[in-house]
Amino acid sequence: MAPGAAVVGTLAQALGPAAQYAIGGLATGSLYALVALGIVLLYRASRILNFAHGDLATFATFVAFTLLGRGAPFGVAVGVGLAGAAAMGAGFYAVAIRPIREGTLLGQIVMTLGLALALSGLMQVLWGAQTEVFPFPLSQTRVYRLGSLVVSEISLGTIAAGVVLMGVLYALVQRTRIGLAMRAVAQHPTAAQALGIPTRRIYAATWALASALGGAAGILLAPVVYLDPFMMLDPFLKGFAAAVLGGMDSLPGAVVGGFLLGVAEALFAGFVSLTFKTTLAFVIIIVVLLVRPQGLLGREYRRRV
Amino acid sequence: MATDLLERYEDDLALVKGAAGWTAVLALLGALAVAPLLLPRLGLGYLLFIAVLAAAHVVVAVGLNLLVGVAGLISLGHAGFVAIGAYASGLLMARVGVPWYLAWAGAAVASALFGFLVGLPALRLAGPYLTIATLGFGIAVYQVLTNWTALSGGRMGLPVPALPVYVSGLSAMQHLYYLAVGTAALLVWMAYNLTRSHVGRAFVALRDSDIAAEVLGINLTRYKTLAFGLSAAYAGVAGAILAQALRHLEPQAFTFLESITYLAMIVVGGLGTVSGAVIGGVLLTLLPHYLSDLKQWLPVVYGGVIMLMMGLEPLGLYGRWVRIRLYLRLWPL
Numbered sequence: 001m002a003p004g005a006a007v008v009g010t011l012a013q014a015l016g017p018a019a020q021y022a023i024g025g026l027a028t029g030s031l032y033a034l035v036a037l038g039i040v041l042l043y044r045a046s047r048i049l050n051f052a053h054g055d056l057a058t059f060a061t062f063v064a065f066t067l068l069g070r071g072a073p074f075g076v077a078v079g080v081g082l083a084g085a086a087a088m089g090a091g092f093y094a095v096a097i098r099p100i101r102e103g104t105l106l107g108q109i110v111m112t113l114g115l116a117l118a119l120s121g122l123m124q125v126l127w128g129a130q131t132e133v134f135p136f137p138l139s140q141t142r143v144y145r146l147g148s149l150v151v152s153e154i155s156l157g158t159i160a161a162g163v164v165l166m167g168v169l170y171a172l173v174q175r176t177r178i179g180l181a182m183r184a185v186a187q188h189p190t191a192a193q194a195l196g197i198p199t200r201r202i203y204a205a206t207w208a209l210a211s212a213l214g215g216a217a218g219i220l221l222a223p224v225v226y227l228d229p230f231m232m233l234d235p236f237l238k239g240f241a242a243a244v245l246g247g248m249d250s251l252p253g254a255v256v257g258g259f260l261l262g263v264a265e266a267l268f269a270g271f272v273s274l275t276f277k278t279t280l281a282f283v284i285i286i287v288v289l290l291v292r293p294q295g296l297l298g299r300e301y302r303r304r305v
Numbered sequence: 306m307a308t309d310l311l312e313r314y315e316d317d318l319a320l321v322k323g324a325a326g327w328t329a330v331l332a333l334l335g336a337l338a339v340a341p342l343l344l345p346r347l348g349l350g351y352l353l354f355i356a357v358l359a360a361a362h363v364v365v366a367v368g369l370n371l372l373v374g375v376a377g378l379i380s381l382g383h384a385g386f387v388a389i390g391a392y393a394s395g396l397l398m399a400r401v402g403v404p405w406y407l408a409w410a411g412a413a414v415a416s417a418l419f420g421f422l423v424g425l426p427a428l429r430l431a432g433p434y435l436t437i438a439t440l441g442f443g444i445a446v447y448q449v450l451t452n453w454t455a456l457s458g459g460r461m462g463l464p465v466p467a468l469p470v471y472v473s474g475l476s477a478m479q480h481l482y483y484l485a486v487g488t489a490a491l492l493v494w495m496a497y498n499l500t501r502s503h504v505g506r507a508f509v510a511l512r513d514s515d516i517a518a519e520v521l522g523i524n525l526t527r528y529k530t531l532a533f534g535l536s537a538a539y540a541g542v543a544g545a546i547l548a549q550a551l552r553h554l555e556p557q558a559f560t561f562l563e564s565i566t567y568l569a570m571i572v573v574g575g576l577g578t579v580s581g582a583v584i585g586g587v588l589l590t591l592l593p594h595y596l597s598d599l600k601q602w603l604p605v606v607y608g609g610v611i612m613l614m615m616g617l618e619p620l621g622l623y624g625r626w627v628r629i630r631l632y633l634r635l636w637p638l
Binding site for chain 2 (some may be wrong): 043047049096099100105106107109110111113114115116117118119120121122124125233237240241244248275276278279281282285286289290293
């Protein structure tokens with residue numbers, strides 16, 4: 001057989017698994033996108049990188065888990081969990097970030113790191129470090145077949161929930177008054193304040209929204225991995241990678257980055273190495289920043305003295 | 306406070322000023338030298354081990370403070386550099402069989418090399434991007450150590466050979482104490498002088514505004530990579546000390562949590578000052594041992610203390626001390 005034909009044959013054989021991996025990648029990618037959206041939302045508004053994002057998300061998941069254990073309906077438990085994360089995010093802004101807002105970047109980053117440490121410690125005390133199984137209405141074992149591809153119910157559910165949440169966020173930011181105010185504050189806080197926009201309340205709302213988005217990602221993730229206080233560390237880092245890949249100040253970029261990273265990681269794990277797939281995310285960050293520092297969809301990357 | 310009037314230029318340059326300063330420094334060094342002989346007789350021998358840990362932490366904290374506090378480049382992956390130093394010294398001693406001093410120097414060199422590597426993208430990465438890249442570095446090191454079993458022993462760990470005892474009559478721990486504390490004192494002294502040299506001032510200029518610094522003729526490539534390399538070399542030596550203290554290396558000892566603890570040390574002690582890093586390193590080593598009843602609350606306490614410090618006293622404990630000293634000096638006012 002000619003070598004060309006052999007290559008074509010191998011390619012065709014590889015495409016089947018590749019598509020299969022890619023579908024799994026889309027499911028994790030939608031979670032990364034949700035995490036990245038929360039990060040980008042805050043970064044765009046106030047140039048703060050929130051290192052407590054993942055811990056706020058885990059907190060929401062644990063609250064929902066506890067309520068489910070007490071027999072609350074799924075919708076109520078999730079709602080209370082997200083509201084709790086939102087309240088915590090807004091409260092943290094009011095108590096810790098706003099008073100030192102003139103503080104340096106280092107100060108703000110250290111602040112969010114402090115919160116991350118305190119929150120993960122608190123969760124360890126309250127819920128223990130052992131892993132729990134999060135009850136979820138969708139099953140991981142029930143699968144659908146699309147031709148030769150197999151998709152689990154939970155992958156479909158995750159992708160659907162992710163897309164719906166992104167749609168809701170889009171509508172909120174682009175079509176409502178509070179979204180308009182958020183965009184105005186993100187562009188120029190002082191001008192927005194001069195025009196009568198309550199900047200601090202908008203910042204607090206942004207913190208709340210970002211934390212709730214992260215919480216949603218946590219709850220969607222909990223049934224796939226097991227629930228423990230450090231559950232979100234890895235997805236949170238991937239969310240950062242996705243945000244950098246898409247561009248730190250672009251919401252569509254976060255979505256594109258999340259899906260791209262999810263698929264790239266799934267393919268890498270399937271064809272190259274499962275153990276080093278986390279390292280891939282950081283290789284991607286470094287390469288993106290060296291080649292295109294503003295990210296795929298971000299605007300021009302410029303600084304002034 | 307009559308000695309505040311300086312008569313010669315050398316007085317102004319001196320690291321230790323006045324008779325009071327010399328008394329304090331000599332008393333501290335004397336106490337450090339006598340402690341290992343005295344403590345076991347008082348039944349406090351376990352404190353020697355904690356002192357060795359404290360020495361290692363002081364070395365990391367001082368190095369990290371050069372990077373974060375002085376040069377303004379945030380690293381969240383410092384545990385990675387410490388791990389590289391620890392494993393480099395462990396492997397050099399166990400597999401190659403070199404004596405400990407070469408192994409410690411090798412640890413510094415290996416970590417510094419990785420520091421330069423991480424410092425190179427720092428030229429393109431500002432602020433948050435750099436922070437994420439260092440975070441990624443720390444996690445990548447942890448993953449490689451966990452999974453590359455042939456090199457690191459993986460989760461099973463890597464045993465580290467003991468030091469030879471040169472002075473008969475000293476126990477192994479007393480021996481290690483002198484080596485560790487001596488190394489730490491030497492590196493702290495170097496850091497004091499470094500922050501006062503042209504290199505230290507270039508770092509400060511970088512921190513305040515790297516673009517302005519470049520306009521003033523500071524070579525950003527050289528100084529950013531130098532800051533990372535130096536800081537990583539400090540972390541490498543600290544790793545070598547830790548390797549001797551623990552005698553058994555596991556990737557678990559070098560997680561993201563450690564990186565944050567190192568950051569907590571310099572925040573609590575005081576960002577940008579060598580004394581602050583020393584205070585923070587010692588304090589956060591002692592604290593867990595005296596709060597062992599509250600072991601599970603420790604991360605909460607650390608996180609809360611970091612937030613309180615940042616909110617109320619950004620200069621840390623050392624900044625508070627400087628203020629108290631100033632208040633006393635100006636007292637009736």
